[in-house]
Amino acid sequence: MAGKVRVGFYSLTGCAGDLLSILNIEDRLLEIFEKVELVEFVMASSNVKPGGVDIAFVEGSVTTEKDLKALKEIRAKCDRLVALGDCAVWGGVQASLTGLDPRELMKSVYGTEQNLYGFLGEHKPLSEVVKVDLELPGCPIEQEEFIKAFVSLLRGDLPEVKDYPVCIECKIREVPCLVVEKGEACLGPITVGGCKARCPYHGVPCIGCRGPIKDEANVAGELLMLMEKGWKPLDAINRMKLFAARYKDLAKLVGRG
Amino acid sequence: MRIVKLPKERFSELFEALKSWGEVHAPVKVGRFYSFKRVESLGEFTLSYTRTMIPPKKYFVKPFEDILKVHVEKGYEPIVEESKRIVLLGVHACDINALRILDGVYMDEIPDHYYASRRSNSMIVGVSCEPDEYCFCKSVGADYAWTGFDLFLHDIGDSYLIRVGGSKGESIVAELTGVVEEPTSIDYVKLRDYELKRSRMFRRSLNASYLPEVVDSLYGSELWAKYSDKCLGCGSCNLVCPTCRCYDVTESLDLNMVEGVRSRRWDSCFLRSHALVAGGLNFRPTRLDRFKHRYNCKSSIDQRTGMLFCVGCGRCTVFCPAGIDHLEVLNSIWGLR
Amino acid sequence: MAENPCLPKLARIVDIVEMTPIEKLFRLEFVDEEDAKAFNFKPGQFVEVSVFGVGEAPISICKSPTRPGPLEILVRRVGRVTNALHRLKPGDLVGLRGPYGNGFPMERMKGFDILLVAGGLGMAPLRSVLQYAIDRRDEYGEAILLYGVRSYQEALFKERVIELIEKPEAARFKTFLAYERDDPVFDKLREKHPENVRKGVVTVLFECADPYIKPEKMCAVICGPPIMYRFVLKELVKRNFKPDRIYMTLERRMKCGIGKCGHCVVGGATSIKYVCKDGPVFTYSDVLSTRGLV
Numbered sequence: 001m002a003g004k005v006r007v008g009f010y011s012l013t014g015c016a017g018d019l020l021s022i023l024n025i026e027d028r029l030l031e032i033f034e035k036v037e038l039v040e041f042v043m044a045s046s047n048v049k050p051g052g053v054d055i056a057f058v059e060g061s062v063t064t065e066k067d068l069k070a071l072k073e074i075r076a077k078c079d080r081l082v083a084l085g086d087c088a089v090w091g092g093v094q095a096s097l098t099g100l101d102p103r104e105l106m107k108s109v110y111g112t113e114q115n116l117y118g119f120l121g122e123h124k125p126l127s128e129v130v131k132v133d134l135e136l137p138g139c140p141i142e143q144e145e146f147i148k149a150f151v152s153l154l155r156g157d158l159p160e161v162k163d164y165p166v167c168i169e170c171k172i173r174e175v176p177c178l179v180v181e182k183g184e185a186c187l188g189p190i191t192v193g194g195c196k197a198r199c200p201y202h203g204v205p206c207i208g209c210r211g212p213i214k215d216e217a218n219v220a221g222e223l224l225m226l227m228e229k230g231w232k233p234l235d236a237i238n239r240m241k242l243f244a245a246r247y248k249d250l251a252k253l254v255g256r257g
Numbered sequence: 258m259r260i261v262k263l264p265k266e267r268f269s270e271l272f273e274a275l276k277s278w279g280e281v282h283a284p285v286k287v288g289r290f291y292s293f294k295r296v297e298s299l300g301e302f303t304l305s306y307t308r309t310m311i312p313p314k315k316y317f318v319k320p321f322e323d324i325l326k327v328h329v330e331k332g333y334e335p336i337v338e339e340s341k342r343i344v345l346l347g348v349h350a351c352d353i354n355a356l357r358i359l360d361g362v363y364m365d366e367i368p369d370h371y372y373a374s375r376r377s378n379s380m381i382v383g384v385s386c387e388p389d390e391y392c393f394c395k396s397v398g399a400d401y402a403w404t405g406f407d408l409f410l411h412d413i414g415d416s417y418l419i420r421v422g423g424s425k426g427e428s429i430v431a432e433l434t435g436v437v438e439e440p441t442s443i444d445y446v447k448l449r450d451y452e453l454k455r456s457r458m459f460r461r462s463l464n465a466s467y468l469p470e471v472v473d474s475l476y477g478s479e480l481w482a483k484y485s486d487k488c489l490g491c492g493s494c495n496l497v498c499p500t501c502r503c504y505d506v507t508e509s510l511d512l513n514m515v516e517g518v519r520s521r522r523w524d525s526c527f528l529r530s531h532a533l534v535a536g537g538l539n540f541r542p543t544r545l546d547r548f549k550h551r552y553n554c555k556s557s558i559d560q561r562t563g564m565l566f567c568v569g570c571g572r573c574t575v576f577c578p579a580g581i582d583h584l585e586v587l588n589s590i591w592g593l594r
Numbered sequence: 595m596a597e598n599p600c601l602p603k604l605a606r607i608v609d610i611v612e613m614t615p616i617e618k619l620f621r622l623e624f625v626d627e628e629d630a631k632a633f634n635f636k637p638g639q640f641v642e643v644s645v646f647g648v649g650e651a652p653i654s655i656c657k658s659p660t661r662p663g664p665l666e667i668l669v670r671r672v673g674r675v676t677n678a679l680h681r682l683k684p685g686d687l688v689g690l691r692g693p694y695g696n697g698f699p700m701e702r703m704k705g706f707d708i709l710l711v712a713g714g715l716g717m718a719p720l721r722s723v724l725q726y727a728i729d730r731r732d733e734y735g736e737a738i739l740l741y742g743v744r745s746y747q748e749a750l751f752k753e754r755v756i757e758l759i760e761k762p763e764a765a766r767f768k769t770f771l772a773y774e775r776d777d778p779v780f781d782k783l784r785e786k787h788p789e790n791v792r793k794g795v796v797t798v799l800f801e802c803a804d805p806y807i808k809p810e811k812m813c814a815v816i817c818g819p820p821i822m823y824r825f826v827l828k829e830l831v832k833r834n835f836k837p838d839r840i841y842m843t844l845e846r847r848m849k850c851g852i853g854k855c856g857h858c859v860v861g862g863a864t865s866i867k868y869v870c871k872d873g874p875v876f877t878y879s880d881v882l883s884t885r886g887l888v
């Protein structure tokens with residue numbers, strides 16, 4: 001490859017936690033950045049510099065007009081676009097408000113029904129707006145997964161994507177199952193693994209922060225399971241909505257009431 | 258097969274002999290269930306336990322392991338681990354039979370090095386057990402270990418009758434001269450009575466004869482969907498199954514972009530990628546396809562041992578978060594419900 | 595203990611031929627002389643090819659053991675490993691494991707007429723049979739090749755196929771070609787050899803070849819994309835080919851290639867098979883007795 005790979009990091013609506021977690025890879029950060037030409041690393045801005053990039057990492061959801069414009073610009077000037085973190089992959093926690101009246105929301109937060117921030121009315125994942133080449137889920141992303149993906153991308157490959165549930169990692173680490181042993185409301189069966197079952201390992205049920213397994217997660221089955229363990233349907237659905245509101249099967253379940 | 262008798266009060270001497278052969282791993286209580294773990298003293302483990310969540314296969318095909326080192330210019334190099342001897346103490350008959358099946362798969366004409374070397378450095382000490390409400394090993398002929406162990410401890414109350422399964426077992430018994438005794442005819446009566454009692458304790462059963470034919474020929478039955486709708490596709494049933502042996506292989510490079518590893522990880526046929534090929538064609542696209550595939554795989558016959566690929570350990574039922582009962586599914590296919 | 599079957603051997607890319615925009619032919623030589631000597635293969639077998647740092651993919655050997663010289667594989671660029679392989683240059687190293695799989699029973703087919711049917715990339719494994727049969731032409735009776743492609747651009751080894759059509763006597767192979775998209779070269783060939791070249795999918799060629807097809811003394815060998823099998827099998831069954839004299843090579847996801855990882859498992863409870871080990875070559879009898887094989 002002639003010259004270094006040009007890389008940009010961009011942030012839409014979100015807490016910037018994913019870029020922060022990259023900055024937090026302190027001991028290896030230099031090693032990462034010395035390999036590329038860092039075109040931009042913007043924590044929150046739509047101030048897009050000219051010139052294309054080979055790889056664009058984008059975090060945050062598409063929530064405002066500004067996000068929409070910035071994302072389209074980024075897509076137009078990059079070769080590969082990587083969605084970083086749950087906001088970019090699924091719309092983030094904010095997307096769990098999907099279905100609520102945006103004016104009501106404005107009113108409850110800002111005290112006015114006026115659309116102050118060019119709010120689009122919903123919080124969309126990048127893939128609902130532009131073509132996305134790779135999605136790295138998580139809230140925030142897993143540093144190890146990011147490094148592996150980064151290395152693959154630099155070499156011109158796409159990394160192997162994880163599409164197995166958290167339960168697989170529970171079994172690999174021999175973590176006692178919280179559903180089986182305690183009847184807890186664990187979302188591990190419908191959630192993408194890659195966190196090494198961090199929460200169940202610490203005795204805490206999975207809340208699904210890495211998002212549902214695309215096109216696979218059986219949310220109706222999960223609901224049934226939670227109900228059999230004594231959960232009220234609404235509570236169970238709300239639990240799943242936190243990170244999976246824009247998963248089509250869950251949207252259907254919610255639609256049915 | 259030679260049988261010796263070990264009074265229970267002298268069990269610690271057997272334990273010490275095993276320890277001097279290698280690291281002893283035995284069932285330790287973790288949560289509500291058990292796990293094979295390294296133990297140093299008698300108080301840490303128990304020989305009267307229901308089941309471990311993860312079967313002994315974890316010692317031979319590791320749940321996750323790096324198998325090769327890779328260098329982007331030089332290629333591959335095996336990762337050789339320091340070989341160590343391991344005694345698995347307290348293995349149930351079903352799990353021993355499952356290991357026999359895995360042995361056939363991993364140590365056939367093209368033996369898997371990692372598996373074979375660990376296996377040859379291991380000693381299996383079986384122990385008799387009492388079935389709980391999930392066990393159906395008797396239905397599939399796996400309630401008794403015919404071979405596949407070095408020692409097998411049969412509890413007859415105040416003593417163990419020990420079947421000695423080979424040279425490794427003999428070497429342990431040799432160290433216990435003066436500790437083990439010749440069994441008397443009364444001991445055998447106790448053994449018979451114990452086994453009779455045990456065989457009456459099984460509460461669950463499966464029609465194992467003709468199982469392959471029935472499961473295969475009723476592939477089109479709409480009963481499957483009733484269960485696969487509930488199934489979360491989480492793969493737990495596969496990973497806890499002592500005869501499931503699927504693994505995935507991945508490769509990645511380190512940040513230095515020069516060195517990396519090739520690894521393998523226990524896989525499950527419930528996962529999307531299991532039968533997916535490049536270009537997006539999936540030979541088992543739906544959860545229903547995968548559900549039926551698992552039941553077909555588990556209801557088929559291992560040609561090498563002549564045993565069913567299910568040893569009736571009950572784990573898949575116990576550890577299914579969706580509460581799907583393996584026997585209930587098969588019995589309903591049999592038309593028994 | 596025997597050697598570690600998971601460990602790829604080193605091979606050097608000695609030559610790369612761009613066959614189509616998405617397919618390249620790689621010529622490979624083992625770095626270690628001993629590895630080369632130990633590598634004995636049959637038509638229809640495959641190797642696991644590794645790209646360092648990326649991974650492995652099963653690829654058919656696309657030449658006949660009767661031909662000396664480097665090993666040849668033809669690779670379509672479709673995913674991680676195959677894309678990475680396409681980026682390599684002559685002189686670069688790759689990893690090789692194998693040969694794996696049962697291969698075609700060339701011995702059992704001796705004395706029979708042979709009918710080879712290839713579709714698209716299926717030409718890659720089939721080429722090993724084709725070369726083998728040409729090199730040992732006297733061991734077989736009548737020999738027929740049916741090749742179906744979508745377009746001129748996607749056709750593999752087209753010079754050789756055209757040559758077989760133009761000079762059928764040279765290799766004593768009756769060759770027929772079907773293509774779907776208009777193209778000046780193929781159109782011209784069709785005008786010149788209307789008996790041998792047709793427009794349409796591969797099955798239209800049966801009509802042309804029928805005068806030479808004698809199912810009672812013929813073996814059929816089919817290689818192509820999964821959907822092709824059903825249609826070709828229908829034609830063969832219609833002509834009363836014996837089920838155990840119809841051979842085909844099948845594809846499933848593979849990781850180990852040696853009957854361990856379980857990915858290539860097919861069949862129902864009474865008919866479980868490993869495509870990597872029990873196949874990839876199966877007969878139509880296998881298809882009849884194994885659930886979901888084609």
Ligand SMILES: Cc1cc2nc3c(=O)[nH]c(=O)nc-3n(C[C@H](O)[C@H](O)[C@H](O)COP(=O)(O)OP(=O)(O)OC[C@H]3O[C@@H](n4cnc5c(N)ncnc54)[C@H](O)[C@@H]3O)c2cc1C
Pocket residue numbers: 533534535536640649650651652653654655656667668669670671672673674675676677715718719844845846847848849874
């Ligand atoms: C017996 C056999 C012979 C083959 N011969 C050829 C050939 O001669 N030329 C050719 O171009 N292709 C051939 N293929 C198909 C080739 O193996 C796949 O295209 C290749 O594995 C894709 O790998 P990838 O990493 O590029 O794709 P990805 O989609 O990234 O696949 C990831 C991994 O999945 C597995 N996998 C994916 N697709 C397949 C598949 N179709 N078959 C088996 N494993 C798969 C591989 O382990 C692969 O590394 C053959 C397949 C089989 C089973």
Ligand code: SF4
Pocket residue numbers: 166167168170171175176177178179180186187188189197200205206491493578
């Ligand atoms: S604890 Fe949760 S994630 Fe772990 S196995 Fe049980 S259900 Fe799955």
Ligand code: SF4
Pocket residue numbers: 494497498499500501555566567568569570571572573574583
């Ligand atoms: S299928 Fe279930 S009962 Fe049978 S061996 Fe596997 S885990 Fe045990």
Ligand code: SF4
Pocket residue numbers: 495498500501502503524525526527550551552554555856859
């Ligand atoms: S195919 Fe499924 S059921 Fe069979 S061994 Fe593999 S994981 Fe187990």
Ligand code: SF4
Pocket residue numbers: 487488489490491492493494495527573576577578579580581
């Ligand atoms: S453990 Fe239960 S829910 Fe999970 S894949 Fe198996 S049958 Fe389905």
Ligand code: FES
Pocket residue numbers: 847848849850851852853854855856857858859868869870871
């Ligand atoms: S490819 Fe691993 S078992 Fe066939």
